[in-house]
Amino acid sequence: MPICEGAFFDYLREVDCSDVEVYSIPEGSVVFPKVPLMRVEGPVAVVQLLETPFVNLINYASLVTTNAARHRHVAGKSKVLLEFGLRRAQGPDGAISASKYCFMGGFDATSNVLAGHLFGIPLRGTHSHAFVSSYMSLDEIPDKALRSKDGSRVCQDFVSLVQEWLQKIQTADSLGGVFGDTNKSELAAFASYALAFPSNFLALVDTYDVMRSGIPNFCAVALALHDLGYKASGIRLDSGDLAYLSIEARKVFHAVEKEFNVPGFAKMVITASNDLNEETIDALNKQGHEVDAFGIGTYLVTCYSQAALGCVFKLVEINNRPRIKLSEDVAKVSIPCKKRCFRLYGKEGYPLVDIMIRESEPSPKAGERILCRHPFIESKRAYVVPQHVEELLQCYWPGTSDKPRAELPSLEKIRSRCMQQLEKLRPDHIRRLNPTPYKVSVSAKLYDFIHCLWLNEAPVGELQ
Amino acid sequence: MPICEGAFFDYLREVDCSDVEVYSIPEGSVVFPKVPLMRVEGPVAVVQLLETPFVNLINYASLVTTNAARHRHVAGKSKVLLEFGLRRAQGPDGAISASKYCFMGGFDATSNVLAGHLFGIPLRGTHSHAFVSSYMSLDEIPDKALRSKDGSRVCQDFVSLVQEWLQKIQTADSLGGVFGDTNKSELAAFASYALAFPSNFLALVDTYDVMRSGIPNFCAVALALHDLGYKASGIRLDSGDLAYLSIEARKVFHAVEKEFNVPGFAKMVITASNDLNEETIDALNKQGHEVDAFGIGTYLVTCYSQAALGCVFKLVEINNRPRIKLSEDVAKVSIPCKKRCFRLYGKEGYPLVDIMIRESEPSPKAGERILCRHPFIESKRAYVVPQHVEELLQCYWPGTSDKPRAELPSLEKIRSRCMQQLEKLRPDHIRRLNPTPYKVSVSAKLYDFIHCLWLNEAPVGELQ
Numbered sequence: 001m002p003i004c005e006g007a008f009f010d011y012l013r014e015v016d017c018s019d020v021e022v023y024s025i026p027e028g029s030v031v032f033p034k035v036p037l038m039r040v041e042g043p044v045a046v047v048q049l050l051e052t053p054f055v056n057l058i059n060y061a062s063l064v065t066t067n068a069a070r071h072r073h074v075a076g077k078s079k080v081l082l083e084f085g086l087r088r089a090q091g092p093d094g095a096i097s098a099s100k101y102c103f104m105g106g107f108d109a110t111s112n113v114l115a116g117h118l119f120g121i122p123l124r125g126t127h128s129h130a131f132v133s134s135y136m137s138l139d140e141i142p143d144k145a146l147r148s149k150d151g152s153r154v155c156q157d158f159v160s161l162v163q164e165w166l167q168k169i170q171t172a173d174s175l176g177g178v179f180g181d182t183n184k185s186e187l188a189a190f191a192s193y194a195l196a197f198p199s200n201f202l203a204l205v206d207t208y209d210v211m212r213s214g215i216p217n218f219c220a221v222a223l224a225l226h227d228l229g230y231k232a233s234g235i236r237l238d239s240g241d242l243a244y245l246s247i248e249a250r251k252v253f254h255a256v257e258k259e260f261n262v263p264g265f266a267k268m269v270i271t272a273s274n275d276l277n278e279e280t281i282d283a284l285n286k287q288g289h290e291v292d293a294f295g296i297g298t299y300l301v302t303c304y305s306q307a308a309l310g311c312v313f314k315l316v317e318i319n320n321r322p323r324i325k326l327s328e329d330v331a332k333v334s335i336p337c338k339k340r341c342f343r344l345y346g347k348e349g350y351p352l353v354d355i356m357i358r359e360s361e362p363s364p365k366a367g368e369r370i371l372c373r374h375p376f377i378e379s380k381r382a383y384v385v386p387q388h389v390e391e392l393l394q395c396y397w398p399g400t401s402d403k404p405r406a407e408l409p410s411l412e413k414i415r416s417r418c419m420q421q422l423e424k425l426r427p428d429h430i431r432r433l434n435p436t437p438y439k440v441s442v443s444a445k446l447y448d449f450i451h452c453l454w455l456n457e458a459p460v461g462e463l464q
Numbered sequence: 465m466p467i468c469e470g471a472f473f474d475y476l477r478e479v480d481c482s483d484v485e486v487y488s489i490p491e492g493s494v495v496f497p498k499v500p501l502m503r504v505e506g507p508v509a510v511v512q513l514l515e516t517p518f519v520n521l522i523n524y525a526s527l528v529t530t531n532a533a534r535h536r537h538v539a540g541k542s543k544v545l546l547e548f549g550l551r552r553a554q555g556p557d558g559a560i561s562a563s564k565y566c567f568m569g570g571f572d573a574t575s576n577v578l579a580g581h582l583f584g585i586p587l588r589g590t591h592s593h594a595f596v597s598s599y600m601s602l603d604e605i606p607d608k609a610l611r612s613k614d615g616s617r618v619c620q621d622f623v624s625l626v627q628e629w630l631q632k633i634q635t636a637d638s639l640g641g642v643f644g645d646t647n648k649s650e651l652a653a654f655a656s657y658a659l660a661f662p663s664n665f666l667a668l669v670d671t672y673d674v675m676r677s678g679i680p681n682f683c684a685v686a687l688a689l690h691d692l693g694y695k696a697s698g699i700r701l702d703s704g705d706l707a708y709l710s711i712e713a714r715k716v717f718h719a720v721e722k723e724f725n726v727p728g729f730a731k732m733v734i735t736a737s738n739d740l741n742e743e744t745i746d747a748l749n750k751q752g753h754e755v756d757a758f759g760i761g762t763y764l765v766t767c768y769s770q771a772a773l774g775c776v777f778k779l780v781e782i783n784n785r786p787r788i789k790l791s792e793d794v795a796k797v798s799i800p801c802k803k804r805c806f807r808l809y810g811k812e813g814y815p816l817v818d819i820m821i822r823e824s825e826p827s828p829k830a831g832e833r834i835l836c837r838h839p840f841i842e843s844k845r846a847y848v849v850p851q852h853v854e855e856l857l858q859c860y861w862p863g864t865s866d867k868p869r870a871e872l873p874s875l876e877k878i879r880s881r882c883m884q885q886l887e888k889l890r891p892d893h894i895r896r897l898n899p900t901p902y903k904v905s906v907s908a909k910l911y912d913f914i915h916c917l918w919l920n921e922a923p924v925g926e927l928q
Contacts, residue, residue: 004577004580004587008577009577009581012577044598048592048594048595048598051592051594052550052551053556055551056550056551056553056555056556056559057555057556059551059552060552060553060554060555060558061555064554086516086520087516087519087520087523088523088524088772088773088774089520089524089554089558090524090528090553090554090555090557090558090559090561090562090765091520091521091524091525091554091557091558091560091561092517092520092521092557093554093555093556093557093558094524094553094554094555094557094558094561095520095554096555097554097555097558098554113468113472113473113476116468117473123468128512128515129778129779129789130512130515130777130778130779130789131512133779133782133787133788133789134508134512134779134782134787136782136783136785183921207789207790208790208921209790239793239796298771298772298774301554302766302767302771302772303766303771304771304772307762307766307767307768307771308552308762308766308768309552310552310762313594314593314594315593315594315597315598318597318598318600319600321600323597323598324597325593325594325597325671326671326672326673329703332703457647457672
């Protein structure tokens with residue numbers, strides 16, 4: 001099979017998009033099926049070449065942003081959400097897209113260092129299991145000195161201080177004497193990590209055994225840091241029963257706070273990871289847990305529960321003549337004509353309905369009654385008197401026209417828009433179980449137009 | 465939340481991997497769980513930084529190659545498989561990875577033009593629905609002349625020739641007179657496409673109605689091309705009942721071949737697309753169909769049936785001391801030590817078992833009996849006398865050592881290796897339903913070593 005004519009690549013290099021106009025719903029907006037996310041106008045050959053890149057760039061971005069927003073919805077506003085998906089994404093750039101759009105959809109930080117560098121997304125992570133198992137014993141730590149946070153003194157042997165604390169924890173009655181010997185590789189790794197990052201000590205506690213080794217080792221290092229004026233960040237649980245372990249860990253933190261009079265120790269951040277998704281977070285919420293932060297990877301970036309979004313690109317008008325794509329499946333019939341799209345808001349501030357109109361029609365106006373029709377079902381229609389009207393498609397690439405170009409906001413602003421848009425929705429539209437469908441409509445004029453065109457284009461069947 | 469210290473990015477830019485050695489099973493090999501795909505040796509800090517990029521680069525690549533191979537397995541060797549996933553991948557680079565590794569796994573071509581350009585993968589596609597609906601009538605074709613294939617004559621009005629053929633088709637008794645009026649936009653689009661690509665006329669026939677419009681329009685254009693010495697390529701079906709439509713289309717092609725005495729017309733290539741996956745191809749095979757080529761997108765590149773592969777990176781030895789990662793879940797316990805890995809082949813040429821040994825042990829030899837033990841289950845063990853022994857891990861990055869560097873073969877060669885490796889497997893290992901698990905083992909020495917280390921590291925539980 002030949003690849004293709006070499007000259008085609010040269011042609012692609014020279015494609016000129018200066019005649020093209022691109023309209024789009026602002027990034028970070030909540031959108032609904034049937035309303036076009038973009039409208040692209042221009043010479044047909046060039047616009048057809050744009051089909052695939054646009055569809056590629058929109059589909060996964062929209063899907064993963066939505067998936068992130070769904071995770072935020074189920075986790076609640078107070079939890080910290082960390083995107084840990086780099087290892088499961090479609091290569092390095094797939095992961096970059098994932099990090100960017102998960103942040104947009106409501107995540108707080110990523111473990112993808114390049115995404116932090118490129119987009120300013122906060123970076124968060126812990127050390128690895130391999131870091132823990134790379135240590136054999138406490139003797140391997142060469143430099144054991146740690147200056148106190150206020151700089152006033154230096155503890156020459158931080159490791160001995162840690163060991164003293166471990167001893168106290170192991171023998172404290174209020175801790176129930178449940179702690180026997182802990183794993184010394186793990187203790188060495190934690191002490192070493194704390195020496196390097198005394199202000200950001202976040203320990204992965206499940207390399208050997210969470211309750212018998214990870215938690216007491218963590219507490220010993222955290223208490224030693226506390227002696228020097230530092231505040232440990234917390235722990236990460238990456239396996240096992242996260243509800244149970246987080247509750248047990250919290251109990252220990254409370255007991256330590258009381259036993260050793262360390263105010264705030266009970267509030268240590270507990271981060272959970274390990275194949276989390278919407279359902280597991282929902283289940284954790286129902287069981288009760290003490291997790292403060294969730295690290296979510298695989299299910300988030302691969303969009304496991306629905307791995308693809310099916311946005312398509314349709315020709316709706318050419319040389320001022322409308323075009324329609326028919327299909328046996330009504331859901332696949334395209335809505336013809338160059339359109340303008342509006343969101344109509346009700347008295348209570350919620351969006352009521354989206355409406356598409358022909359370009360030549362007047363815009364809907366606040367306070368004026370307008371008939372909204374279902375695009376395909378004749379009987380479904382309603383009058384609406386909007387309190388507020390928002391035009392959805394904005395011009396982001398005016399081409400050679402003199403239309404003003406809409407601002408491209410910062411990632412941070414787009415993220416805020418996304419959060420705000422979700423908050424503005426009526427809650428029943430976004431509940432997890434049986435949400436009320438949001439209505440998408442067309443004007444009466446566009447309705448008539450669609451159905452007239454449809455009858456013209458569709459061949460009349462013959463039953464035999 | 466702060467991003468991170470700026471100096472960390474500078475440090476990453478300067479990371480020096482010249483001391484690192486990388487061993488890998490050759491790309492395109494069949495691999496089994498537990499056998500390391502790579503072994504990385506070097507300074508612990510640098511190697512730990514390599515963890516995430518390696519895991520990112522291996523996971524999706526291995527997953528999608530496997531998915532492509534599974535599609536090839538169910539479609540059979542004789543079918544043409546086209547990767548159409550660009551629109552559903554994780555951005556442009558996710559799509560490039562998908563195209564490359566689907567080709568490796570047995571696909572024949574891609575619709576991703578950049579992948580063709582970068583890797584020399586054959587490019588294949590058809591026109592779009594939008595191309596069809598961009599035409600209104602036959603009058604829109606400005607240049608209607610077409611030179612015959614042998615260059616001997618010019619047909620001044622190819623469009624009229626097409627219309628004559630359409631007339632003949634519509635009135636031919638042997639075609640059952642089932643064809644009434646066809647869609648003229650579609651006919652114009654097909655004629656225009658044929659004028660531009662007379663040697664590669666492949667028409668998408670489902671924009672309006674496959675049997676009443678697409679097929680007769682296609683046949684008219686194909687017959688007109690045939691008059692001028694060209695051979696049409698075929699059709700693509702992108703919706704509806706693909707089994708039924710392909711069979712009906714084939715019947716028409718047979719009837720046309722006979723009616724108009726056009727040898728080979730019945731063999732017209734029928735390509736099917738529209739949300740295909742392993743299961744739909746299997747179902748088509750069971751129903752019977754006349755599809756020659758499958759265009760597969762969403763389910764292929766997103767690996768819908770399993771959207772992530774869980775390869776991990778484990779520290780197994782440091783400073784000549786073995787390390788083990790324990791877990792409540794035995795499947796997550798890592799196999800310690802720097803290892804060498806071998807595939808042992810039996811008399812019939814099939815691989816029998818993979819075995820991991822400690823670096824210090826002698827290699828297994830053809831004709832010599834060796835005990836292969838399950839890494840964790842004491843009672844599972846077997847003696848094997850291999851007829852042939854293949855060492856799996858090859859050195860691809862010798863670092864500062866003087867080991868020879870294994871060749872990095874071309875994509876075409878890796879693809880062939882992948883096909884050959886799959887053919888060499890015993891069929892019951894790769895059947896779709898209840899495959900026989902392939903055995904992965906350790907030497908007796910490594911077995912003892914693992915279990916000794918495990919008991920040393922694991923804390924003894926206490927039932928209360």
